[in-house]
Amino acid sequence: MSVASAPGRAWLSEQDCDLDSLRALVARTTGLADYPGASSVESNVLVYDGERLRSARDRRAVRAELVRALSDGPGIVVVRGAFPEPEVVDRVTAVFEALIAEQQAAGATAGDHFAAPGANDRVWNALEKTALYDPEAFADYYANEVLALLATAWLGPGYQITSQVNVVNPGGAGQTAHRDYHLGFLSDAMAAAYPAHVHRLSPVLTLQGAVAHCAMPVESGPTLYLPYSQRYEPGYLAWRRPEFQEYFAAHHVQLPLAKGDAVFFSPALFHAAGANRTTDLRRTANLLQISSAFGRAMESVDREAVANAVFPVLLRRAAAGASEEWLENVIAASAEGYPFPTNLDSDPPVAGLAPPSQADLVRRALRERWRPGRLRAELRTASERRES
Structure with a gap:
């Protein structure tokens, strides 16, 4: 994976967090000609057509292009019509709403990684809960070809899917910019304890995704992204720093999504959920975290x-x-x-x-x-x- 790093540096520290280096990395323009499988470039982000991906004859070439887009490219792809059957999405949305209603009736308040508990409606382990609640809807939803294509492109076979529903209600505040699991969930001190090559390894162990379960105009707060920021090696130590937060706030991009669209991105990409400025739209997304088969020990130990x-x-x-x-x-x-x-x-x-x-x-x-x-x-x- 191509990243900015000091040659031969075995460990990263706060002293490596130089904003000018990030600026130089993200000051790039995405060229459509470099990605022949893409349909367009919007706000420096590659946009693919779901039907075109599903009908591609050379799947290996498509996977190679997607890997390049997620690693050396902008680090994010949008797939229009990734889930082309609205009724399939609606059936799973109905399951999500039922699960949320059950949580609320039980008085449960789900914690949140980057927002105050109760600020959004969250369903943790939505994958298992959906399968148990409506296995037919689960099967029709997760049979999706685009999801399998992206997962195998980035991770190869044997991947594991988990999902978390996130509903940002009208007036819901946005998140601060961050990186994701694994190293993104650790404190700066803990992240700094891992050698530089682990900072390079962490992003290729997971793939982040989000499926839009409703129309998401910009005013509803679809996720904010900083294209190419996944290439910044000290990013796991930098994202909390005020100057990096300010830069993200000034330079992020944001794309509207239609129901059934999906976004896939490197967990190292600087990103954040936007604020929902609408008065009547509950912005509902199924957040997918897809993990490598290799993130396990060889033996079971009690x-x-x-x-x-x-x-x-x-x-x-x-x-x-x-x-x-x-x-x-x-x-x-x-x-x-x-x-x-x-x-x-x-x-x-x-x-x-x-x-x-x-x-x-x-x-x-x-x-x-x-x-x-x-x-x-x-x-x-x-x-x-x-x-x-």
Whole structure:
């Protein structure tokens, strides 16, 4: 993946976050002639026709072009008519509305990554919930050829789809510019702990998508994008900085969408949901996060059991003066250090972008000198929160 980086740099830091470098990267014009499968360029974004993609004979050439568009190109493609049958979209929209009504009747308020809880109507794990609520509608919807084409182009076979419904109600505020999962959900300090090559790797582990379930004129706040910003290597450390937020606010683009249109983009692209300035339109999108088959360990390990077994040793060694580095190494080898995947209904990102991991819980238990029984109970409760 082509990105801006200092030659030979193994680690990135805040000192690498230079706005002029981002400006130079995004000051490009997308040429339609460079992407023969595209139908047009709008606001520097490549626009494809869904029927043309579905009928393409050379699927391999189309996939290659889409990869180039998402990596070295603007980092985003819009597919007009990606879901060409309105009744299929409407059936799934009806499921979403029923799920939201059930949540509201139960008094549940879904947390949100980049907005205050309750500001929007969210349905976490909408993929599973839709399949259980209406499997026929689920099958007709996810049989979509364009979705499969984009997913296999970026990730290859064996990909995994998750989805989250986001309804931004009239008057709903927009988001701040950000990058997405994986590194985009970590704090600056945590992101900086990963070497530079992982910053390059993170964007190719997932593909972001959004399907419009209603007409989305610009005033309803369809997503804002900064084309080519996915190529900026220090972006996971830069997106929170005020000067980058200000630049995004001044230079983003925004495209209206029709019901059934879809957008696919690199998770490293700077983007943000827009503000819904309408008085009567509930802007409804099915947000797709499609993950690589490779984001898994080779063996299944009951890390909860391992952490419980090792914790008394950690307590004894800490009392005996073991170094923080020694303790941390043992925690890393025993407890799950990453908070995902989780059930965002019962384990929501209310206190930040991610809930605590197993390792975070063990660190707290060691710091506060919990008894092993308390850690065992807390780990079990946390595990139950993560279950679907």
